[in-house]
Amino acid sequence: MKQLGFFLLFFLFTSQTAYAEFDIQFAIDQAKTGDIIHIPAGRYEGNFMVKKPIILRGEEGVELYSQNNNPVLKIEHAANVSVENIMIRAKNKGIVAHEAENLELRAIEVKDVQVGIHIQRSKHVRILENRVVGNQSHYAEKGNGIAVFKSEDIAIEQNTIEQVQDGIYVEEVKQINVQRNKVKNSRYGTHFMYSSGVEVLFNTYLHNVTGLMVMMTTNLEIANNTVSSHNDFNSYGLLMYDTQQAMIRKNSFQNNRVGVALQKSSVIQIQENRFQMNQTALEGTKVDDGSIVNDNQFTGNILTARSDHQGFRLVRNFYDDYTGIDVAGDGFGDVPYVAVSSFGQWMVRQPVYQFFVASPSVMILTSLDQQINKTEQNLLVDNEPKLLSDMKETAFSINSIQLLIGLVVSMCGLWFWKRGMRV
Amino acid sequence: MFVKIELKQILRSRWMQLVAFLFTFVFVAIIVIQQMALPETEGFTRQTASFLNVLLFLLPLFIVSIGSMNIAGDIESGWYSLLKTYPMKRRQYIIGKYVATSLAFLLVVLVAFGVVLALGGFLGGVRLPIVLVILTLLCIFIFVSVGIVLGAFAQTKLFALALSLVVWSFFLLLISYALMALGAFVAGHVLQKLIIVTIHINPVEWLRFGYFIFSNQASVLGPAFYGVTKFYMSPLGHVIYGIVTTLWIVLPLMLATKLLKEDRQR
Secondary structure (H helix, E strand, C coil): CHHHHHHHHHHHHHHHHCCCCCCHHHHHHHCCCCCEEEECCEEEECCEEECCCCEEEECCCEEEECCCCCCCEEEECCECCEEECCEEECCCEEEEEECCEEEEEECCEEEEECEEEEEECCEEEEEECCEEEECCCCHHHCCCCEEEECCEEEEEECCEEECCCEEEEEECCEEEEEECCEEECCCEEEEEECCEEEEEECCEEECCCEEEEEECCEEEEEECCEEECCCCCCCEEEEEECCEEEEEECCEEECCCEEEEEECCEEEEEECCEEECCCEEEEEECCCCCCEEECCEEECCCEEEEECCCCCEEECCEECCCCCCCCCCCCECCCCEECCCHHHHHHHHCHHHHHHCCCHHHHHHHHHHHHHHHHCCCCCEECCCECCCCCCCCCCCCCHHHHHHHHHHHHHHHHHHHHHHHC | CHHHHHHHHHHHCHHHHHHHHHHHHHHHHHHHHHHHHCCCCCCCCHHHHHHHHHHHHHHHHHHHHHHHHHHHHHHHHCHHHHHHCCCCCHHHHHHHHHHHHHHHHHHHHHHHHHHHHHHHHHCCCCCCCHHHHHHHHHHHHHHHHHHHHHHHHHCCHHHHHHHHHHHHHHHHHHHHHHHHHHCCCCCHHHHHHHHHHHHHHCHHHHHHHHHHHHCCCHHHHCHHHHHHHHHHCCHHHHHHHHHHHHHHHHHHHHHHHHHHHHHHHC
C-alpha cells in the first residue's frame, strides 16, 4: 500500500513536469507563418518572444512563469498572432504586446502579477475570456489587469479581473469595445484616459474604489452595466471628468457612495438607468446645458442629486420620494419634482458637511426643503416627473423562522411587562 | 426591592405604556415600509438611515422625558423625601432608578424588535443588524443616565419635561445646525475639528458615529474624517469608545447624586 502511494506521488510529480522539456522558444523560432504550436502540459520558465504570425495554443495545464522582471511573453512587431489557453505567473508583467496587429489573447489565466496584459501601439486586438488576479499589496504598489496604450480597434470581452490597480486601463486609444467583463476588488474597474470611440457594455463592476473612471475622453457609450457597492471614502460608481459626448443608458447603479458624478463634462445623456440605494445618486459640477438626465429610475437613494449653481437638466425621471399627484392622468406628476436640497448643495461646496449625511438634523432640513423649494424653477428641477416605476414587484414570501422568532420575542416582552406590573 | 417597586411603577404608568405603543408602531411602520419598498442590500442606504434615525429621534426623546419626569415626580410628590427616611443612600436611589428605567425601556425595545421580526417574516425576512441592536442598548443606557440628571436638576415634572425637550432638541438638532451655519464662515479644516469635538460631547452624534465605526461604514462620513474614523476602528479606538461611552453613563449619574445632595443641604 505504501509502495503504491509512493508510486502515485511519483506519477503525479512527473506528470506535472513531463513535458517541461519542450522548448517553446525553439518551437516559436522554427515555426512558419500561420503555424499552430501546441504546448504540452507542464511548467515552463522563461521570457518568451513572438515576432511572427503564429498561434500558440496550450494544452490543459500549461503554465509559463518568469522569476525575473521581464515579461513572460512578449509579442513584438507581429501581425496575426494568437495565444490561447495558458496560465501565466510573473513577478512583473504577464504578457506585453508592442506594435502588434490582429492579435488575439484568449482563455489566459494570469496570476500574482504586477501587470496582467499590457498592449502598446497595436491595432485590431482582441482580448477575450481571460482571468487576471493581482497580488495582495496596496493599490499604489499594484499594476493594471489589462492595460492598453496608444492603440486602435481594441476589443476586451468576457474577462474576469480582480485585486489589481485598474482592472482595465485605457490610454490614448481609438475605437475600443469593453464588453461583458467582471472587475472587482480593484482601484478602478475600468479607467479611460484621452480616448475616443469607447463602448462599455454589459460589464459588472463590484467592490472597487470606483467602478468606471472616465477622464478627458470623447464619444462614449456606456450601457447595460451593473455598477455596485463602491463605498470607500472617495468612491464613485461612474466618475466622468472633462468628458464630451457620452451616452449612459440602461445601467444599474446600486449601493455606491455616489452613483454617477459628472465634472466639467458636456453633451452627456444619462438615460433609462436605475439608481438604487446610493448615498448620492447623481452629482454634477460644471455640467453644460447640453447634458440631460432623462427617463431614469431613482429609488432608495439618500440624496437624489446635488450640483453646483449650474445644475443639470432632469427630465421625465421616476423618483420614489416624489409626493405629487397626477390629476391629468398622463402618467406624469402635475407639480415639478425639485431635487435640489440645501444640504446637498452645501456638501458639494464644503465636503466636510458630508459628516451630517442622513443625520436626524439633515432629514428634517430636507423635509423642510421639499416644502420651501417647491417654487424652485431652474436648479435640479424635473417638470415632468414620471409617476410609475418600471421596477418589478418582488414576489410575496414568508420567512417562517423569523416570523416565529419575532412572535416569541414580542410575546416574551409582553409577558415580562405584565409580570413586572404585578411584582 | 427598590428596583422592583420602581419597575412596577414605571411599567404601570400610562405614559410608559403609550410610549411603548408609539415607539413600536412608528418603528415597525418605518422598517416594514422600507422593507417593502427597497431590496435588501449591504452598506448605508436609506433603509439603514431610517432605522438609525428612528432610534436616534424617538428613543432619546422618550427616555429623557420619562427618565427625568420620573425623578422630578418623586421629588415633587414627596416620595423622595419619604424614601430618605429609609436607610437608603442617595447613590442607591439613583442606581435603582437607573436600573428600573433601563429595564423598562429594554422591554419596550424587546417588544418593538419582536414585532419587527414577526412582521418582517411576512415580507420574506427583515434584517436587524446586530450593530443597531447594540446601538439601541447603548442609547438606552446613556439617555436614561442623562434623563436622571435632568430630573434631579429640574425637581418638578413640568420643568423636567421642558428641560428634556430642550436638551433633546439641542443634542439632536441644534448643535448640528449651529455647526452647519458655522461652516459658512470658517474654513473646512476648522469645521472638521469642531465636528470631532462635537462627536465626543454630544451623545446622539457619539452613538451615530459608533454605528458607522462598528458597522464598517465609516466612509459614509467622508474623506475629511478618515483620520478619526481610522483611529476609532483600531483596537485602541474601540477601547477609547468604550471608555467615553462609560463616562457618558457614569458622569450624569454622579452629577445627579451630587445635585440631590446639594438640594438636601439647601
